[in-house]
Amino acid sequence: MQSPSKLPDTLVCESVAVSGLQGWADLPDGLLQSIIALSGSFIDLLAFAGTCRSWRVAFSSYPSKSSIRTMLPPLLIRPNVRVKAPHLPSNNGHRKLRICQVLDLSKQNTTFRCQIPKETLQMMHFAGCSYGHLICCRRRYCVVVDVFSGAEVSPPRLPSSNDCEEFYYSGTLTAPLASPKSHLLISSQTSLFDWPVGSDTWFELQLDDARIEQIVEFNGKFIAMDYHYRIYTLQLAPRLGLQEIKTEWWDGMAECPYLRPWLVVCGDMLLIVDHCINLSYGAPVTYRPYRLDMTTKLAKWVEVKKLDNWALFVGGDVRSTPFSCMNPELWGGKRNCLYYAHYSQPMSIHGFGDQADVVWDRSTDPDLLYKRNWYRQLQALWVYPSMFYSDDE
Template sequence: MTRPSIANRRRRRGDRSTVRNWSDLPDGPLHTILTCLCSLVDFISFSSVCRSWRAVASSVSTASLFPPLLLCPTFFRFSILSSLSLLDPASPSFSSSLSRNSNKFASIVFHSYSHGHLLRFSQNRIIILNPFTGDELFSPLLPQNRNFFPYFPLLTSPLSSPDSGLLLLTSDTLFHWHINSPSWSIHNPKFKPSGRTTFATVQEKVYALDSLDTLFVLDVSPQLHLRLAVDGLGDWAFIFQRFLVVCDGQLLLLLLVPTDELIYAQLEVYRLDSSVNGTRWVKQQTLGNWAIFVGYDCRVPGLAVENPERWGGRSNCVYFATEYGDGAWPWTVIKLGDVIDTLDPESPLFNAKFRNRPSSAWVHPGF
């Protein structure tokens, strides 16, 4: 048998050393590794290995693979942020502080969450901050003669979307900024949402639900316009809490409503049906193989995850974020159809009240 030449042996040793360079792994094996990860914590560790791994990770939708993380703020006072912690429902024992970018958000006045970002007012503009990367995006200046502090800005979709925009609804005016455009669009709607309003985007349509359960549709182009879609639910005189959720390409309305005994509540889910008979809410009996995640603040739309059993979760259930701290469990899981004791300390309605500062919220990190 002919022995390999010295050059060939060196070449083979060089090939082996190349294989040991993990940053040079081709995309195929990296995607295989991604499909084996069980939590967002693992995903974040994967994306932090090197630049090439992060590029592969950024091409994958985490929403289709993992549950969201629970982002828990700690405040000095009022809305002045002290720190942020991350909790993972796929790894309940895991807890991490976002200390790497602490200089970006320490002591800031923080107003809302939206699509994994923190939003705050500063010098008459809105700053969009990614707490995972520290990246900031500044909006154009808002009108000088307005006090925007009490209001709640929201993104209509993730910043990676070409149609992403920033919404700000005041008592009489609707402001919209298409991301990276030079100025705000301003609209004085004929029909004005009442009280706390939440927004959700489904198939390029932006919906707004107010505290009277009136649903509006926001047309962004060719010009900004707010129009009435569904005038209330009609069946309920009182509702504990309401959330909009986009699930499998459809808009859902999640309600916590009282039973015949007022100290108990139950979950009900409605799907927006736009048929030839007009737009209406249709009651759903089950969530199927989906789970819904909602926070303390109903102005922030909920998130939906398919096949939660993949990471140890439960289908046909709602994960409610509760008040974080003081040893309390940070979320509670309720199956659709279960009765909720509002006096139970683990109930999402126990000691619930509207807060003028953001509380814990579910997020899909943006990289």
């Protein structure tokens, strides 16, 4: 055993400080944050933050929440699976709440739940999910709802020339809701709307050619993809605008060969991913990711043969946020795989490229649909809780 004189100075200081403590609530932040770094699931972290005020403060000030999100899988929200929880409140003071099933892949034997306002699920149309919040719209009304607490923020009514029913193709936040840098972006068929959170004004950018279907943050920039799968950088100031990134598709193709691809940030790569139907024996679909190489004058999509120690997560709705997770073996997952959330069964697992047949589980329901689509009602989706984002992100 190592003698006290040989312990690192920081540990000696912590030991001295702990010796005079009266209870668990008095543990120093440094020691508490070292416990956070060793936690192996979101359920454990949520329990840690809910223990007492001092532990919650230690979690709130933890400087590496982004590293937690990279190392742990997102939570799977199943809004169609209602569960009983008599100890949880049935309303949030304003609206009735529906208690929905939540799965944590790192701790699948533990029961977990979230609460979403029933009115939001029944009356509003899903537009996106961002920073742990659902974004829902109907007509010109919009609401941003914390997936786990049910807390709501209502922006001003969206600008429009009439009150007709509109369909919104994407919704995203540019930063955590509490951040002074946070903007809410909503895309309709003909416009991209920007609401600086907390203001009383929407800004509108009219779109001439194609609606915006996805916006992601990559290397400090916002990247948007439109209906024709063209890529843009998006600027918020001094005015809302889009600047196309000229790209070259793989194999010399003039346009994107995918039917409904999505963008996902995976470490230092910006990937575009979709599936191809496989008519031969084995896995019914094959996924192939391509990364955007912007080191040349004309950006190129380059095939990624293997994602090494990464796993991807995607839901069935085009507007649900895809995620990536590093070293999935640490929580019992599989590397170089895609976890696809479904409505009827929790998920299916797909290997990329040549790994498709090796990974495929033949007991999976063969009638499941694999292409992503737009749905008015909320589908199963992956989420990181809002408390795992910092205001300065």
